[in-house]
Amino acid sequence: MHSSCPEHERPGATPRRRRLLLKAALAGALVPLGLNVWAGKPEIWTYPLPNDGDRSRYAFEFALLRAALEATATPVKPVQLSWSALTMPQSRARLEVAAGQLSVVHSFATPEVDALLQRVPFPLALGLHSQRVLLTRHELLPQLAVLRHREELKAFRFGVLNSWSDRQMLQERGFQVSITESFVGLFKMLALGRSDVIMCSVLHAAQVSAMLEDFPELSWEPRLLLEIQSEPWFYTARSPEGQARAHRLLRGLKALQRKGQLAQLHKQYFSDAMSLSQHRRRIDLN
Template sequence: MPLLRHLPLLLLAVFATLPATAGERLTYPLHERGETQRIYAVDLLRLALEKGGGDYDLQPSPLPMTPSRSQYSLEHDDGEVQVIWTMTTHEREERLLPVRIPIYKGLIGWRIPLVRDDTPELLAEVNGREDLQRFSIGQRRDWPDTRILRANGFDVKVSSSYPGLFRMLAAGRFDLLPREAVLVRQEQQRMASEGVSLAVDEHLVLHYPSAFYYFTSRTRPELAETIRRGLEAAIADGSFERLFQQYFSEALRTLRLDQRRVIELDNPLLPPLPLERQELWYRP
C-alpha cells in the first residue's frame, strides 16, 4: 500500500523533530527570592561543564532554597540539588566535596558597606578596625560572615531573611550592611525599585581572605572532577577571565577598590587556599 511504502520516511521525519536525549539532570538551588535570570555562577558552571566533557542538563531547583537548606540537601544527597556554590569553611569542606578554584577570584572577601541613605558619610572618619567596631553590622543568621565579623569584635545583628536585612538597615536596626563588592550596587538598585533607599559607602572596603567554591556531594567525586577539569580548561584558554570581566569589569571600575581605605579582618573559618596560584585571584 502507498502509505506503508512511505512509512520509513514518515518515521524518520518524526524522529528528526524530537529533541536529542538530554544528559543527566544537574540541579542547582534557585535563589530564595525566586530569581531566574542567568547569573555569573550559573554561566561559569555551564562553561565548566561544557569544557569538562560532562553530559549534563543544568537546571535550577523547582522552588527557591535557602543556603542552609541547599547545603543540607547536598550533604545528605537527597536528590534535590547536585551542586551549590558558597563560601568555603572548614566545616563545609569536611561535609561536602569542594572544587578548590575560587569562582569569584577572591572578590567575595571584598565587602563594601551599605548604609542608610540619610547617613552617606557615616564611615568617612573610619581608619581602622577599632573605629569600625563602634558601629553595629547586619548579617544573615546562617552566613559565615556572621561568625567572621563576631570573631573580629563586631556587634552583629542577624536576620533569618535576606530581603529583611535591607529593610532592617533602612529602619535603623543596625548601622551598616557589608555586601560583596560585585553585588552591592545591584542590590542597592533592586531595593530602590522596591521602595527601600540605601546608600553605597564611598570610603571603605572590608577585606578578609575567602573563596566561593562549587561544592558537590561527597558521593559525586566524578562530578566534582568534571567541574574542576572544565574550570582549569577555561582558565587555560582565557574564557574564565573573559566571563569574569564581562560580568564585573564595569562594577569594579566604578567601585574604585584601589582608592578606598582597606579594613583588614581575620577569617577563622578559613581552610587552606590555593594562594600560590596568582591567576586565580583578583587584586585591586
C-alpha cells in the same frame, strides 16, 4: 532492541550526518547543554534556585557552571543543567546536595561545610568577593567618612543573614551583628535603625543597588573598601557520584582558565565591580 552501534554508524543516518558526528567525536567537540542529539544519555545536573526566586543573584555561578560542564562534555557524555524546582536558602541547598537531591552548590568555606560536602578546589571569584563596600543610612555617612582603623568599626552594628559565613567571622573578631533570616529583611532592619551597615561584596553591589528604590534612606559609603578573606567554591556530595562530579568540574574550570574563557566571564559579569573597588581607603578585617 537497543543498538550497540555508535551513533555515526547507525542505520538511517545520512552520510553528511555520519561525517559531522565522527568529526565531533574525534575533535571532542563541546556539547550545548540539554541538546539531545548524541548517543549518550544526558547526565542531569541541578542547581539550587535562590530563596527569593531571583536567578540573577546566582547568574555568574550558573553561567560558570554551565561553561565548565560544556568544556568537559563529549559526544557520549552530554549534560543537562537546570535550576531546582523549589527555591531554598543556601543552608538547605547544602543539605540537599549532601543527600544527593541536588548536584552542586556554591558556598563559602567553613569547617562545617567542608566536613559535609566535597569542595572543588578552584576559587570562583579570584579574590573579588573578599573586597567589600558598606551600605548604610545617610545620617551615618559623616561618621564613616573619618574611619581609618578596623577597631573603629566596632562601634557600628553589621546587619547579616544568619546563614552567612560573615556572621561568624564578625562575631569572632568582636564586631556587633544584627541577625535576620530574610535577605529583604537586611534592608528593612538597616532602614529602621536596627543595624548600621551591611557589608556587601563588590560583586553583588549592582544587584543590591537595584533593590534600593524601596529604601530611600539608604546609600553606599563611597570611600571605604573592607578586605576580608572570603572566597566562594563549588561543592558536591561526598558520595562516589559527588566525587566524580567534583572531578569533572575541576577539569572544566581549569580548561576555562587555560583558554581564557574564565577571564572573559569575570569581565562580562564583574567589570563594574572591578571599577568599584578602585581609589578607596582599604581596611583589613582579617
